[in-house]
Amino acid sequence: LPLPSKQVVRAQPSQLPSGWHYLAPAPEGQRLVTLAQPAEFPRMLRRYLTDVDIREAEDAQKAAQLARTIQADAVILLDEQEAEAAEIARATADLLLPVITCSLPLERHLALAEGFTHCLMKPFTAEQLVATVKQVAPEARRILVVDDDPGVVRLIERSLTAHLPGLEVLTAYDGVEAIASLERQPDILLLDLLLPRANGLEVLRAVQNRQRQAADSQQGQGSKRGTIPVVAITAYGFEQDIAALGQGKVSLRRGRYYSATEVTQCLQALMRLLPARHFSADAEASPAPVQAPAG
Secondary structure (H helix, E strand, C coil): CCCCCCCCCCCHHHHHHCCCCCCCCCCCCCCCEEEECCCCCHHHHHHHHHEEEEEECCCCCHHHHHHHHCCCCCCEHHHHHHHHHHHHHHHHHHCCCCEEEEECCCCCHHHHCCCCCCCCCCCCCCCHHHHHHHHCCCCCEEEEEECCCHHHHHHHHHHHHHHCCEEEEEEEEEEHHHHHHHHCCCCEEEEEEECCCHHHHHHHHHHHHHHHHHHHCCCCCCCCCCCCCCCEEEEECCCHHHHHHHCCCEEEECCCCCCCHHHHHHHHHHHCCCCCCCCCCCHHHCCCCCCCCCC
């Protein structure tokens, strides 16, 4: 008979093959273990893996112990933590625990790659904040501050109001709200990169798209609105080595080998996630009609 959704059946100790270990029933939901440093990595995981319980450990040994204790479904690390990944895989070989490493670009990499005007590194002082605004947009009359931490937004708003009288401060707490606030035509943006609903890069692209559209519509006119500077608010500063982005990579390992069935199942799951790189034969034979431009 079909089981109710999300019900888990676990074998009793007497039913397990020799060499296997019985695990007590675990709480519902997937559980991941990662290392606490760099702190930005677990923060990013929690932003995007909202349905997963993510736990942090100080080092590889404690990560392996934690994975046993909470019956983790996997351990996930950055690819630069290769040595720690190997150590955890060896320590949990009897659990057949997957250990994933990936080259996920972090905030500091994204800021450098995407061309933000400047960067404010947390924590920053009121003097550093005001100096950055004066340097980037000395004639600014309206500023949009975007951060999902209300405390950070309040501190920035208070500092700007105290040191730059006459400056109108707009606020937003997620990416969608920030994009909507662009209608107010701010002169400068202070933008956190990791935001709910739409991340900082999506907000930046929305700014760039609006500027391109404005430039196209203003061709031949005497006045033209300048480029809106966007300052990244991040826990890291800009780095001068864009090579840190590297090539995208995801690796999966565990202490014992994967069977051919497990490998092909992983490949099937991966292929389902990859976007199609070609049109179907039907699509090629019957292209969508092209409408003539109006007028």
